[in-house]
Amino acid sequence: MTYHVCVWIDHREAKIFELTSTDVATSHVNDGRPHHHVHRKADHVGQGKVEMDHEMLSAVAAKLKPAKAILIVGLGLAKTELKSWLDKHNPDIAKNVWDVQSSDHPTDAQVVAAARSWFHAQDKMH
Numbered sequence: 001m002t003y004h005v006c007v008w009i010d011h012r013e014a015k016i017f018e019l020t021s022t023d024v025a026t027s028h029v030n031d032g033r034p035h036h037h038v039h040r041k042a043d044h045v046g047q048g049k050v051e052m053d054h055e056m057l058s059a060v061a062a063k064l065k066p067a068k069a070i071l072i073v074g075l076g077l078a079k080t081e082l083k084s085w086l087d088k089h090n091p092d093i094a095k096n097v098w099d100v101q102s103s104d105h106p107t108d109a110q111v112v113a114a115a116r117s118w119f120h121a122q123d124k125m126h
Contacts, residue, residue: 071098
């Protein structure tokens with residue numbers, strides 16, 4: 001059983017970090033769709049946004065199933081879209097999400113270090 005899991009996500013990929021006190025297991029889930037550059041125009045509301053791939057979100061959810069404490073970090077709206085998707089489609093997993101935070105493009109080592117520090121502080125409160 002995995003206790004702590006941190007997910008870094010954007011609209012194209014997700015990195016899942018399963019943390020123990022001494023080790024980390026990393027897995028990736030990629031959006032399988034071809035990449036298209038989206039142009040934004042100031043006078044067109046709603047254009048310029050790529051919808052999250054539901055197959056990717058489902059694959060991420062499958063990897064989160066054994067987790068008891070989940071931290072979601074990422075860019076833009078991707079992190080909140082994952083949380084909303086979990087709330088709607090996997091409420092048993094969503095109840096284990098402890099927080100959703102903004103993050104830029106950190107290295108894997110930076111994500112792991114920040115997640116370990118965050119979980120260490122949160123474990124005292126839960």
